[in-house]
Amino acid sequence: MSDGLLSPEELVAHAAGKGVRVLALTDHDEVSGLARARAAAEQHDISFINGVEISVTWKKRTLHVVGLRVDAQNAALLTAFKEVREGRDGRARQIAEGLAKAGIAGAYEGAKEIAGNSVMTRSHFAQFIVKQGHAKNIKTVFKKYMVKGKPGYVNHEWMSLEQALTLIRDSGGVAVLAHPGRYDLGFVNMHLLLNEFRNLGGAAIEVVTGSHQPPQYDQFAKLAHRFDLKASQGSDYHGPGLSYMEMGRLPALPSGCVPVWQDWPEASRLQ
Ligand code: AMP
Ligand code: MN
Numbered sequence: 217m218s219d220g221l222l223s224p225e226e227l228v229a230h231a232a233g234k235g236v237r238v239l240a241l242t243d244h245d246e247v248s249g250l251a252r253a254r255a256a257a258e259q260h261d262i263s264f265i266n267g268v269e270i271s272v273t274w275k276k277r278t279l280h281v282v283g284l285r286v287d288a289q290n291a292a293l294l295t296a297f298k299e300v301r302e303g304r305d306g307r308a309r310q311i312a313e314g315l316a317k318a319g320i321a322g323a324y325e326g327a328k329e330i331a332g333n334s335v336m337t338r339s340h341f342a343q344f345i346v347k348q349g350h351a352k353n354i355k356t357v358f359k360k361y362m363v364k365g366k367p368g369y370v371n372h373e374w375m376s377l378e379q380a381l382t383l384i385r386d387s388g389g390v391a392v393l394a395h396p397g398r399y400d401l402g403f404v405n406m407h408l409l410l411n412e413f414r415n416l417g418g419a420a421i422e423v424v425t426g427s428h429q430p431p432q433y434d435q436f437a438k439l440a441h442r443f444d445l446k447a448s449q450g451s452d453y454h455g456p457g458l459s460y461m462e463m464g465r466l467p468a469l470p471s472g473c474v475p476v477w478q479d480w481p482e483a484s485r486l487q
Contacts, residue, residue: 250266286384378416449469
């Protein structure tokens with residue numbers, strides 16, 4: 217329901233076909249797909265875990281925090297995401313203005329049409345730009361148009377790390393720092409972040425993910441251990457042609473990692 221290509225039902229069917237037995241859906245700033253995905257998971261005998269991926273601004277950088285086991289009906293969560301959705305719409309208009317100056321007209325309407333009922337993300341703009349023939353694929357679009365310093369990039373202020381962790385905790389969830397290897401932080405800031413994340417109640421970091429290169433698995437396994445954080449794993453699957461990694465294909469967590477799901481009955485099939 218955010219930037220994936222498949223509907224919740226299609227996604228779950230795809231996961232089943234790949235042999236996935238335990239699945240979390242983690243849309244960006246959005247929980248409206250969870251009930252549909254859960255119902256589909258029951259049909260396919262997949263254990264389902266509610267999830268969400270919250271956008272956060274920390275030291276002027278965008279980070280993503282995954283909330284697992286959140287209550288999709290939690291009022292504070294729904295109110296916060298409604299605000300984020302409105303903020304994303306304003307941001308989308310600014311992105312379109314930037315792209316117009318770079319010679320790409322009609323991007324707001326074009327991306328909106330691709331997004332349908334989903335929240336507006338950079339992925340929708342990227343798909344529109346490819347469709348218009350301004351770039352050959354999504355990767356090139358991001359490089360040329362959608363990252364810092366490029367015409368379609370907008371410096372948006374997301375919620376704070378503390379707000380995100382409070383929302384996750386108060387809705388019964390567990391906070392996981394998503395793909396830490398993707399942030400351009402450097403040694404000192406990475407250590408500051410992990411320390412702050414844990415002190416604010418964060419439980420785990422993603423160690424093995426489709427957004428990490430294999431050498432980063434061990435690097436973040438060590439950091440998890442050092443900061444007394446558990447480890448998580450995720451494909452970051454977005455649909456055919458829009459993903460680094462197919463579902464159900466990642467290696468297991470390195471030995472010594474404590475899986476964030478270790479005491480969860482719904483994940484007992486992973487032990
Ligand atoms: P947004 O939350 O609107 O900034 O959009 C985030 C989406 O853009 C996520 O699905 C990311 O996976 C995707 N994304 C971010 N950077 C890149 C990149 N360099 N190449 C491809 N996709 C990206
Ligand atoms: Mn995404």
